[in-house]
Amino acid sequence: MLAVLLAATAQAQQTPIGQVGAAAQANLDALTNGSATVVPRGGAYGTIGTPYLDKRWLPGRLQMTNGVPMAPVPLKYDVLNHRLMMRPFNRRDSLLLDDRKLASFQLEEPAINANGLRLRTFRRFVEAPEAALRSEYVEVLHSGKYSLLKRHIKLLHKANYQGPYNSGEQYDQIEDKSNYFLLRPDAKLIPVKLNLKALQAAAPELATALKNAPGAAAAKSDDEWAAILAGVDPK
Template structure:
């Protein structure tokens, strides 16, 4: 069994490297081919003696992709709770939020992708966090979010100490390069930028999309709690993620009193 596990792990690592190589090959090939053909055509036109002929130009300003698909750009030690209820502790992890994939680094130094279907939840402990910042990120498995029927997502649990839970979906979107037209943004690169969604889970298990504003949160709760929460939030309006976490904490206190 030990040899089989070793062979499987080696195969998975090799597959990962192979996929990574295949994923990057087309882009490099296309860039090299385009530049080479353009340069050859320029030389052909010049060597023909007809200098007045228009020279074929190749736009070489494209700078590739900026940003990272990972939640954290570094390895973060975390724990994994499997669907079998077994817990794997102190594993170096990276969470690819662009593709919703989890990568683990093995003791021998190579990396493998972990099948998220076998995971209930996992944590990432950001070693860069300073005092006052949330260094521990806990992700749990959720299904049937708004407009995503049947889809499973791993959301960060920001607050769940009560009947209402605040969840965060950390994602990335690809902002395409814009530099070839007259009124372009002069951005010769693609960029992966943060795309964040927040969800309020009710005591009944339904999900409502919310934003870090007082109006959005109040609209997501039952009318019986709206006036009380609105009055509380007049003192501390919701403008940031931290404000939203504190507001949901206050909501849970009000919900407990109203029972």
């Protein structure tokens, strides 16, 4: 029944042949290396925190470097290990995605709005000053003349419960961090904090508009700044 519904929906939307039926499954199979999910193991007492951006399997959309979109598939983004996990519809276990030809991906996150979901977009951090970071993904919070990018970071702190100088920490802990960047129209990448002063300094051309934007003085969250930038720097 699921296959029939998917095929009917794809036909109605005139989906390219590479995204449906046996061709879609073949494309997805080609993106996996057959490795099952490996979750970091903690010490004797386990781990606090998660390596994933979201522990749920979320509907994902994949965009290849050749511009061809792939069939939707459930995804998890393992931030700690910089990798994507995929759960094909014809399997129960999860697989490691071979993302060497992947340019970007989107996650459909349930949210309370008119559409009932929040679409989060991630792409390669090609502007990173360090070459080692350019294969990582950044979340695109805003895209106009300026782009507000968020680099998600997870740090693993090992437990220290053995030996005479232990710290008393009985659990491994995964710490959540993040860095923000403003990509200017002149291609300069400016590290920023999410506050009015920092964004005005990074984008002087928008300084007055940002100052006058409702809520900008007190805005702190990703969603708040995404909405403010959408108002002063539309696509």
